[in-house]
Amino acid sequence: MCRFVSRQGFEPDAVLEPTYGSGGFLLAGIDAFSRLKKIYGVEYHKEYDWTAKAALTQRLAAYARPPEVRLHRGDIFRHGFDPGFFAVENLLILGNPPWVTNSELSSIKSDNVPPKSNFRGLSGIDALTGASNFDISEGIISGLLGAFSHMQGMLAMLCKRTVARNIVRDLPASGYLAHDLQVAPVDARKEFGRSVDAVLFACRLGKRPPRHTCRVVGLESPRTAGSFGWVRGRFVSDVSAYSRYSHLDGRSHLEWRSGIKHDCAPVLEMASKGGRIYNGLGGRVDIEGDCIYPLVKGSMIGKMCIESTPGRLLVTQRHPSEETGRLAALPRTWRYLLSHEKAMNGRKSAVYGRRRFSMFGVGEYSFMPYKVAVCGMRGGPVFSVCAPAGGRPAMLDDTCYFLGFKERDDAVFAASVLGTGASAGLLRSLSFAGSKRQYTKAVLERLDLRRAAAGTGFAEIRKVWRDRGFDGRGLDRQGYERFRRNLGRCVDGTFRARRQGAKVQRR
Missing domain, CATH: 3.40.50.150 (Vaccinia Virus protein VP39)
Known part of the structure; x- marks a missing residue:
């Protein structure tokens, strides 16, 4: 030194x-x-x-x-x-x-820690979920x-x-x-x-x-x-690479969402085997299907389209403020949750200080039929379209981030634009390999998908399909052009698809 x-x-x-x-x-x-x-x-x-x-x-x-x-x-x-x-x-x-981190010192009751303060000025959920630990x-x-x-x-x-x-x-x-x-x-x-x-x-x-x-x-x-x-006022991981892709650095007009966080995988995460469902404890689960959804974990992200998964997730809410007592109307589900109440109440995260059986990272967006997902903890980046399974939308775990779509075609085109060399190049130049989460919501939302799509022709989209082993059957140039036009009609971070020939209602 x-x-x-x-x-x-x-x-x-x-x-x-x-x-x-x-x-x-x-x-x-x-x-x-x-x-x-x-x-x-x-x-x-x-x-x-x-x-x-x-x-x-x-x-x-x-x-x-x-x-x-x-x-x-x-x-x-x-x-x-x-x-x-x-x-x-x-x-x-x-x-x-x-x-050593401040939380590790606090856990052993050391008094040699910084004065209590929000070190980075974080607010809301970032401070609650560990981003304030340093x-x-x-x-x-x-x-x-x-x-x-x-x-x-x-x-x-x-x-x-x-x-x-x-x-x-x-x-x-x-x-x-x-x-x-x-x-x-x-x-x-x-x-x-x-x-x-x-x-x-x-x-x-x-x-x-x-x-x-x-x-x-x-x-x-x-x-x-x-x-x-x-x-130029933007924080980047690779100055040289960023100079080649900086034209795509802006603001995403679609909002990236995180997968569901629950901190009780043995109870809430399940697997379908031979027509039966088993929880992470190895026990067979016999509950109503109303709250059971397909589960795609971050380790599964890789294929262009994921259309089936053995994973299942018991989803207790449609949004964080929803009262979980309503589940008593599903007697077998309610009995199952009550039988594991000790494990559910033992969760450490501060976000669970409201009501029992709560989840975080759940909202109406979680129930969009099609999702374009990336695992924040894996290199790449690699984007997969997660399709419904058994008529139910797939849920993602909290290692993932996703964009929601109502139509399969739009999801495939979005994943394809995100999979081009330019899009991947920008994201790599903004993220740091070796980080616990290489691709965060903050990184993903810097990619201007409109600008990326505007600079990506249909021939390049087809090249992405060939490289990913995806046949693209039923998808054509006209559909891609329609997708690019619809990107300009995003409202509140949501993709609003307008099908060809649709009439606009005037007031």
Whole structure:
């Protein structure tokens, strides 16, 4: 890490480590940088604190003019830095903050967590379903940038790749003065025995115009392997690829919806075998069919058209506010739910704080006959048309996002446009491989489907069909042109199909 800093031509006068542990990085800084005048560190754990102080005392004993050292035992999130101590020309902030989330620390009742706040200013369901959970290292790095980015210096921190990405994403809103952003992949298993996608995140600090794109480089080589960050006010994962497909980056006129979330798969998810239905516990289920729907899971997305599935889902509501007590009118279904009430009530998610047997991510859109679906957790992207099975619309699990359609033809044409090289290229340039959810609602809704369809001829649609092994029987150029015209008639994020020859009612 210190070699990486030295190759940047940066020679620090002071080193700051926010969580110094046993002092390894501070000792490395003493060995690597001959101009050091000051060393500053903060550490929460008492046992590490004394180890580090002893090691530094021993290392500096031979120095005729050792650097001034200030080591503090305390909470980095509540520590007050002395501005006068850092009145130097070049400050280096380095270290390896804890690779743990705030919720993980809270679960073990640690008091070494950031003050309670909505860290990213999230609202609504994002805050409820985990998007507000963040790595402690992200809070530490962000806080250090807030305190020191106005000074001449450099920051070099080991962290998860997602943390570095989030820091870069939030830079324009934060106002931090950071430029020459770089990430260098680190073999965490080799270096730390951890199976984590880790990087060294580095940036220069000081009063220069900030640059919000980040280069991907090697630890031992300055050659740029790619870059991500902000381009004309849009956050992208691949600056080079984005330049080829940026004309499709806009706003989706159709609303992408998420699949159903319930957090009780053993009870609510079922499988049809030999004409009988079994739940995830292996028990046979004998209930009315009124609330049983075909279930397509994200792992099934792949074929151009999915017309059958062994999966079944017990859907308790048509919208989140619907009263579930109405299910008592279905005696076998009601008895089944009551027999598993303990498991249903044991669900952890805060979205279930309203009524028993509730679901989330369900609405009238869930019951659209045809859905164009993508699994957010798989690469690709790959889009499948999910057709009704047994006369009932297929439901999707919460790893999926979808667009709903009333007509099969429209769903097939939409999936085909989404499957073109340009559409896939844009989505890949906006998403980050290795993320838990590579394709999120926010990413999908940046693809302007109207613009993509306008630039896609019928010959290219047929090529998508050939590549996917789909015969396209019954679909023709006229149908595709009608689909493209109807894309311009979206209302409230819903596709409004107007069939050929349909009359417009005038008031």
